[in-house]
Amino acid sequence: MRGQKKMSAVSLVLIVQLIIMLVLSLVITMTISSETRKNTIQNLETITDERANIIETYVKNAEDKLTYFSKSQEVKKLLESPENLSLQKSGQAYTEDFSRDIDNLEGLWIGEWTSHCIAHTNPETVGITTRKNETALRQLQDSLIAAGDGVYNAGMIISPASGKQIVSMYKTVYGENGDPIGFVGLGIYTEGLVNTLNNLSIKGAKDVTYAMVNVKDDKYVFNNNSELIGTETTNSEIKSICKDIRKGNNTKSEFEYTENGKKYIAIFSYIKDYNWIFILNDTKSEVYSLTNVMRVYMAIFGFAIIVLMLIFNFISKKQEKANQKLASTIIKSNKTKESLYTAMFKDVLTDVRNRIAFSMDFEEQKSNPSEPYYFVMYNINGFSSVNTRYGNDVGDWLLVRTVDILGQVFKNGKIYRTGSDEFIVALKGNIENVAYTDVIEDATEAYKRLTAGQNTPMGRINFEFRSSVCKKSGAINTSIITVLKDMINKNSNATVGQITYNDLDS
Structure with missing residues (x-):
């Protein structure tokens, strides 16, 4: 009798553990799915801006040649x-x-x-x-x-x-x-231009199409379907965006629509000099494919746990073997959670924290005025042209090399890759050891090293960087990224000794 009661108690403990694992897996999967969606959209926004810049450069180059000829x-x-x-x-x-x-x-x-x-x-x-x-x-x-x-x-x-x-x-x-x-x-x-855009493949996105609309009259300037060029768009979302831009209103850079029974997600970038909007379209299923895979994983994992719960109810006489099996399952689950954590918070290429990690580290973060945070952003100027001119291998090498240099200079800083071509170093200062002058000196030193000639796989190349620095104490959140970007965009010609600095506490 004692043996039977003891076995039943063990079974109950195992069942409770499995239920906890199921709930934990559900929470983790939901969190990752949400952040993955957000990260995917941000990635597509970056890609859309890069493609829009290619178009603008293509047209401006033609204008420059005509000017020279004239x-x-x-x-x-x-x-x-x-x-x-x-x-x-x-x-x-x-x-x-x-x-x-x-x-x-x-x-x-x-x-x-x-x-x-x-x-x-x-x-x-x-x-x-x-x-x-x-x-x-x-x-x-x-x-x-x-x-x-x-x-x-x-x-x-x-x-x-x-x-x-x-x-x-x-x-x-x-x-x-x-x-x-x-x-x-x-x-x-x-x-x-079309061939250039088509040759710039997007990993995991095979259904991508492009379109461009004149904001002035809602007519297609470019479309994969050549018959639509010069005709007014019938897409109500595009019409609404053009109307908002004409009025000078801010509008979201993404929207969803349905066409021929398929759901699409569109990301657009406004080319102000020509009053065009460049639109990247992709099927919703492809954009959120990783999220869907996570849901399938959750369903399979949940189903496996339910099956285990039923099995543990009927094999109380073989409890020892069941315990061993459960221990093995827990170890595998922990490894899976560890792998998911790494995939979520780290950049695979450079092995530094990513934008999601920055959001988690500094969302609603608070610091004393005597121990403020310093944030240093470095942006690779013309990164898309580096990939186009020298190849993706050199582009990847440059990203890794950037992290190496930042790590050498900012030994006590945390490095984050917050975009395809941008990095942020976060340092916690104090009155005695780390002050404004120390940060600026290190920022300048890193800038010198980054812009010096680099021995790449394609030979010695000089790359261009832009940088900005800000200080913040009290409540800190991800808006710091936007502030640093705005500082760089307002001072695109930053050079050694002229790195933009902003004291957000003053």
Whole structure:
């Protein structure tokens, strides 16, 4: 009898333990699922901003080439004397020669103020007047005058000549008296830009598509479905975002919508200089795939525990064996929780704490004024271009090398990777040992090392960094990240000895 009571008690203890494990697993899974969703969206926001920057750079590079072309003496002399056969010949030769250095070129040309073409990469086009309609010509002239000495960007259009999408732009050429004597025009195929975006794959995202909308009229500037280009969007969410931007209202950078029975999550970035919004779309199931896997894991784990509970109720006579099995299960569960903890709070590549860890470490953190926290942010300037130019291996090497240098300089600091290209070092100061001057000296030393030439797998390369420092005591939370980012964005030319500092207690 004693043996039976003892075995029943052990079974009860085991069942209670299993129930506790089930509840604990549920809590951990829910927490990780929530943070994973948040982290996934933040990652997509970073990727969207990077893609938008690529588009903006692509267009600006084309504008720079057109500006350079417009300032040549061959162009100006030809426009001053368009009937001069010798100048026509040299102008045509210069146009063709200049065109050879422009990738994805549709056409480069010189036009009189009446839009009469007097030089073109395609000689057969010379002599054509592109704006025969007086209203259309006046609209073009007004736009050119409004642009002043800058480039008038007509945006992405379907070329009437080639039937393909191009970036179309013009620039006025002025005479000695300051009056316009003509203009130059450039058309660049967007195919190269599209190929660049498609070649930048996103790990775990195969269903990603891109779109771009003109905020002014809600019309598609770019879409994977070429038939929609130039048409007004029917997506109510996009219309609402464009309306908010036109009014100057802030709006969230993400939204959800349903199309053809599928649910999508869209992240957008506003390209202010051109009044476009660049949109990254992906299926909701793919975005939250990791969360769904966690739920499946929870269901399987929960089901396994229930099965074990039933088994332990019927095998009280084999309690010793059951105890051994339970001990093994607990060890495996602890290892699983430890692995999940590491995956949640650490950056796999650099082995430092990640943004989630920063949120957990400093959410509602408080410190005495005599022991304030110093936060130092380092941002790799143009990180996406590093990956594009030198490859992902060099990009990964640079991230690891950045952490090594920060660890060498800030020996008592905690390093966090809070974004794809940004790191924060957190130091707790005090009046006697760590003060403002010490932090700035270390920040400057780290900046010098980071921007010095690095012996990478691709040879010796100099990388650019931007940095900011702030001090905070009392209540601390993740808004510190936003403050540091804003400081960097307002002082993008930070150099050694000019690192931006902000005392948030003053």
